[in-house]
Amino acid sequence: MPKPHAPDKPAPHAARRSEKSRRAIYDAALALVAEVGYPRTTIEGIAARAGVGKQTIYRWWSSKADVLLEAFLDLSDQASREAGAQDAYVIPDTGDLAADLKAVLRLTVDQLKDPRFEAPSRALAAEGVVNEELGRTFMTKLLEPSLQLYVDRVRAAQEAGQVRRDIDPRIALELWVSPLAQRWLQYTGPISYEYTDTLVDYALHGIAAR
Amino acid sequence: MPKPHAPDKPAPHAARRSEKSRRAIYDAALALVAEVGYPRTTIEGIAARAGVGKQTIYRWWSSKADVLLEAFLDLSDQASREAGAQDAYVIPDTGDLAADLKAVLRLTVDQLKDPRFEAPSRALAAEGVVNEELGRTFMTKLLEPSLQLYVDRVRAAQEAGQVRRDIDPRIALELWVSPLAQRWLQYTGPISYEYTDTLVDYALHGIAAR
Amino acid sequence: MPKPHAPDKPAPHAARRSEKSRRAIYDAALALVAEVGYPRTTIEGIAARAGVGKQTIYRWWSSKADVLLEAFLDLSDQASREAGAQDAYVIPDTGDLAADLKAVLRLTVDQLKDPRFEAPSRALAAEGVVNEELGRTFMTKLLEPSLQLYVDRVRAAQEAGQVRRDIDPRIALELWVSPLAQRWLQYTGPISYEYTDTLVDYALHGIAAR
Amino acid sequence: MPKPHAPDKPAPHAARRSEKSRRAIYDAALALVAEVGYPRTTIEGIAARAGVGKQTIYRWWSSKADVLLEAFLDLSDQASREAGAQDAYVIPDTGDLAADLKAVLRLTVDQLKDPRFEAPSRALAAEGVVNEELGRTFMTKLLEPSLQLYVDRVRAAQEAGQVRRDIDPRIALELWVSPLAQRWLQYTGPISYEYTDTLVDYALHGIAAR
DNA sequence: AAGTAATCGAGACGGTACGTCCGGTCTTGAA
DNA sequence: TTCAAGACCGGACGTACCGTCTCGATTACTT
Numbered sequence: 001m002p003k004p005h006a007p008d009k010p011a012p013h014a015a016r017r018s019e020k021s022r023r024a025i026y027d028a029a030l031a032l033v034a035e036v037g038y039p040r041t042t043i044e045g046i047a048a049r050a051g052v053g054k055q056t057i058y059r060w061w062s063s064k065a066d067v068l069l070e071a072f073l074d075l076s077d078q079a080s081r082e083a084g085a086q087d088a089y090v091i092p093d094t095g096d097l098a099a100d101l102k103a104v105l106r107l108t109v110d111q112l113k114d115p116r117f118e119a120p121s122r123a124l125a126a127e128g129v130v131n132e133e134l135g136r137t138f139m140t141k142l143l144e145p146s147l148q149l150y151v152d153r154v155r156a157a158q159e160a161g162q163v164r165r166d167i168d169p170r171i172a173l174e175l176w177v178s179p180l181a182q183r184w185l186q187y188t189g190p191i192s193y194e195y196t197d198t199l200v201d202y203a204l205h206g207i208a209a210r
Numbered sequence: 211m212p213k214p215h216a217p218d219k220p221a222p223h224a225a226r227r228s229e230k231s232r233r234a235i236y237d238a239a240l241a242l243v244a245e246v247g248y249p250r251t252t253i254e255g256i257a258a259r260a261g262v263g264k265q266t267i268y269r270w271w272s273s274k275a276d277v278l279l280e281a282f283l284d285l286s287d288q289a290s291r292e293a294g295a296q297d298a299y300v301i302p303d304t305g306d307l308a309a310d311l312k313a314v315l316r317l318t319v320d321q322l323k324d325p326r327f328e329a330p331s332r333a334l335a336a337e338g339v340v341n342e343e344l345g346r347t348f349m350t351k352l353l354e355p356s357l358q359l360y361v362d363r364v365r366a367a368q369e370a371g372q373v374r375r376d377i378d379p380r381i382a383l384e385l386w387v388s389p390l391a392q393r394w395l396q397y398t399g400p401i402s403y404e405y406t407d408t409l410v411d412y413a414l415h416g417i418a419a420r
Numbered sequence: 421m422p423k424p425h426a427p428d429k430p431a432p433h434a435a436r437r438s439e440k441s442r443r444a445i446y447d448a449a450l451a452l453v454a455e456v457g458y459p460r461t462t463i464e465g466i467a468a469r470a471g472v473g474k475q476t477i478y479r480w481w482s483s484k485a486d487v488l489l490e491a492f493l494d495l496s497d498q499a500s501r502e503a504g505a506q507d508a509y510v511i512p513d514t515g516d517l518a519a520d521l522k523a524v525l526r527l528t529v530d531q532l533k534d535p536r537f538e539a540p541s542r543a544l545a546a547e548g549v550v551n552e553e554l555g556r557t558f559m560t561k562l563l564e565p566s567l568q569l570y571v572d573r574v575r576a577a578q579e580a581g582q583v584r585r586d587i588d589p590r591i592a593l594e595l596w597v598s599p600l601a602q603r604w605l606q607y608t609g610p611i612s613y614e615y616t617d618t619l620v621d622y623a624l625h626g627i628a629a630r
Numbered sequence: 631m632p633k634p635h636a637p638d639k640p641a642p643h644a645a646r647r648s649e650k651s652r653r654a655i656y657d658a659a660l661a662l663v664a665e666v667g668y669p670r671t672t673i674e675g676i677a678a679r680a681g682v683g684k685q686t687i688y689r690w691w692s693s694k695a696d697v698l699l700e701a702f703l704d705l706s707d708q709a710s711r712e713a714g715a716q717d718a719y720v721i722p723d724t725g726d727l728a729a730d731l732k733a734v735l736r737l738t739v740d741q742l743k744d745p746r747f748e749a750p751s752r753a754l755a756a757e758g759v760v761n762e763e764l765g766r767t768f769m770t771k772l773l774e775p776s777l778q779l780y781v782d783r784v785r786a787a788q789e790a791g792q793v794r795r796d797i798d799p800r801i802a803l804e805l806w807v808s809p810l811a812q813r814w815l816q817y818t819g820p821i822s823y824e825y826t827d828t829l830v831d832y833a834l835h836g837i838a839a840r
Numbered sequence: 841a842a843g844t845a846a847t848c849g850a851g852a853c854g855g856t857a858c859g860t861c862c863g864g865t866c867t868t869g870a871a
Numbered sequence: 872t873t874c875a876a877g878a879c880c881g882g883a884c885g886t887a888c889c890g891t892c893t894c895g896a897t898t899a900c901t902t
Contacts, residue, residue: 042862042863043862043863043864044861044862044863054863054864055864055865055866058864064863
């Protein structure tokens with residue numbers, strides 16, 4: 001939700017807000033981040049590209065990161081609407097946990113490599129590392145909902161007796177999500193279907209000899 | 211490695227470099243990042259605090275991130291020299307893999323919470339997310355050597371028959387390292403001894419019912 | 421004339437110009453030149469003293485000399501408005517050319533010794549020596565109008581039969597104006613009423629024996 | 631003999647001075663002033679072009695202006711040595727004052743238009759306007775000796791009964807020298823033989839009707 | 841002829857100012 | 872009121888030079 005960045009200011013009258021400007025700003029912000037990277041994306045640049053006054057940005061958002069976060073949320077919404085709200089946004093339950101996780105992770109791999117998503121999400125993640133407030137928002141708004149899907153799927157597997165009852169699903173999911181996230185974010189290794197498949201196997205059965 | 215950021219410029223004569231200035235710059239950079247955070251740390255600020263001309267920074271480093279990377283490497287070296295190269299920098303091999311990993315991870319948790327390290331390493335990690343070159347340098351110079359220790363320890367466990375032979379140690383270590391890293395970097399959850407202990411258990415034995 | 425010194429830039433919108441800033445910049449520039457001299461007057465110094473952003477100076481003027489030229493023109497305008505457009509700005513015609521010239525030159529001597537005028541006009545003259553464009557502007561805007569008054573007065577004297585018809589007034593006036601100017605500018609000698617009186621006598625009657 | 635840490639100048643040991651460096655510095659200074667103008671001539675630039683350390687300049691001169699003054703004096707000496715010390719440097723006495731003055735002034739016009747002299751002398755004159763010390767040195771070392779020649783010639787004319795006895799020669803010479811100097815320095819008008827001839831005529835016989 | 845002290849080329853250093861870019865605020869006139 | 876436009880104050884950027892300060896390597900005078 002857009003909020004004025006000086007909280008004591010009178011909230012602008014949202015009803016009069018120009019939808020066209022908002023869209024133009026989202027587009028300009030995403031395009032600039034993709035083209036020149038996050039640090040060289042400036043508010044002035046976004047305003048100029050969107051054909052919008054700077055004040056129109058400052059009126060509705062508090063920072064570059066904030067603009068980008070919303071733009072990205074909007075992009076995700078669009079994408080999920082296009083995709084008809086299945087696919088990546090619900091984890092299938094075929095009864096085979098390993099297969100289901102592998103399938104979803106392969107979709108995630110595809111998305112991480114989609115250039116439309118890469119620049120802005122990387123930018124947001126980076127800013128979130130250093131800017132705690134944004135980090136938590138990013139986490140809450142974007143990551144947590146996706147992670148919750150894994151929690152649900154793991155719980156279902158517990159019900160089905162496929163996962164130990166004493167396992168905490170919130171931690172379990174990190175066994176495959178975090179490695180993938182880190183390789184992507186920090187260039188600590190290549191990303192592939194084979195890699196995510198391996199992660200699922202290790203996570204499910206452990207690495208210890210039996 | 212310090213290198214002039216305009217690559218066509220004549221390399222400065224390193225022999226004449228002022229050791230005192232270099233130290234002062236490291237100290238100032240780390241202190242500022244700790245005090246005001248990465249984005250509000252400026253080259254001018256570092257120069258002023260170090261009692262140094264700006265040009266002395268630009269002569270030897272190409273960017274704020276570069277200064278900080280070196281300063282941090284230097285800090286790590288110091289720390290490891292102080293610690294006499296035991297502690298966190300070699301993984302014990304008591305024969306009990308789980309116990310050894312838990313012990314090392316507890317030290318890592320301590321270090322992640324050490325305020326001396328937190329601000330600069332977070333800053334570097336963030337910049338590394340968005341600046342691929344720095345990211346890879348950060349990875350190569352700082353992360354990889356630590357990860358190699360895990361690789362070695364897991365290999366030893368494989369020799370001892372405690373870990374399956376078909377496990378790739380480089381991937382295995384991500385089961386505990388990446389979740390911890392992500393929680394720390396992206397505020398995706400709290401960090402504690404209990405948490406890292408749990409990660410080790412899940413990683414070793416898997417989450418699947420047996 | 422204010423003009424952006426990068427001629428390909430869009431001209432700033434003069435209607436929105438802050439009159440307050442302009443005045444503050446004039447005042448600061450003149451004060452600084454008077455206090456610390458031209459070479460130690462800096463754009464940063466003017467901006468700081470005027471309580472103005474540097475960009476506001478760069479937006480409207482192309483150089484320190486340009487600021488000072490305008491400031492000085494403004495000062496002259498003010499002075500002449502105060503003086504009610506008599507005094508030094510019209511040469512009297514009492515019928516006695518020698519007396520009239522001596523009277524005006526005495527006023528000029530006074531003005532040259534006025535500390536409000538000395539520093540900036542000296543500074544401008546100096547810059548004009550080395551910077552041809554400014555030199556010509558200085559000449560056209562400031563000197564030429566004053567000189568024209570002498571041309572007119574000499575012409576009147578020619579009409580009255582007091583000055584030879586074949587004399588070029590534009591050259592004649594240099595006989596008294598240039599010596600005074602050079603003594604003042606280049607410290608080639610002291611300046612006094614007696615001196616200017618002498619100049620007028622020599623110029624009118626020549627130095628040759630009759 | 632030279633004390634190392636005196637509060638005054640250390641007074642370097644001139645006997646050890648490198649003649650080659652001095653020449654190189656003169657040449658570089660004059661060339662740079664001619665090529666890029668006085669303000670963009672820098673000590674660093676002179677040192678680099680002369681293939682000399684900066685300290686070698688600071689050891690022997692106190693400022694850019696000082697270097698240039700000496701370089702110019704040296705150039706003048708050379709020129710006068712080349713010219714065999716007659717020509718422009720002694721005013722002829724043919725008994726006809728007007729003719730003699732016109733002849734010398736024509737030589738001066740030539741010299742003012744000589745590009746070798748123009749840039750450096752203009753530069754020095756400009757600096758002299760704003761820097762009183764240099765101005766007086768310039769005056770004393772360069773101008774005054776030349777002016778003295780006019781004083782002598784005018785005195786001779788007084789002896790010969792061609793110039794009134796009550797004329798002050800030091801002021802008289804300004805009637806032709808200053809107008810020429812001002813036109814040249816301040817671009818207040820064109821310079822030609824005709825112009826200087828006219829100045830001499832006006833100065834000798836005055837502009838008043840007889 | 842060897843010793844020694846200053847000068848030399850080179851260039852790093854602490855600084856100051858440059859001219860530019862952009863952040864975030866404020867003002868104007870059109871819609 | 873909101874909007875596009877953009878001037879405004881402020882502050883950091885990366886660069887250019889300032890004048891000072893080492894550093895060997897000559898170089899020229901002493902002994």
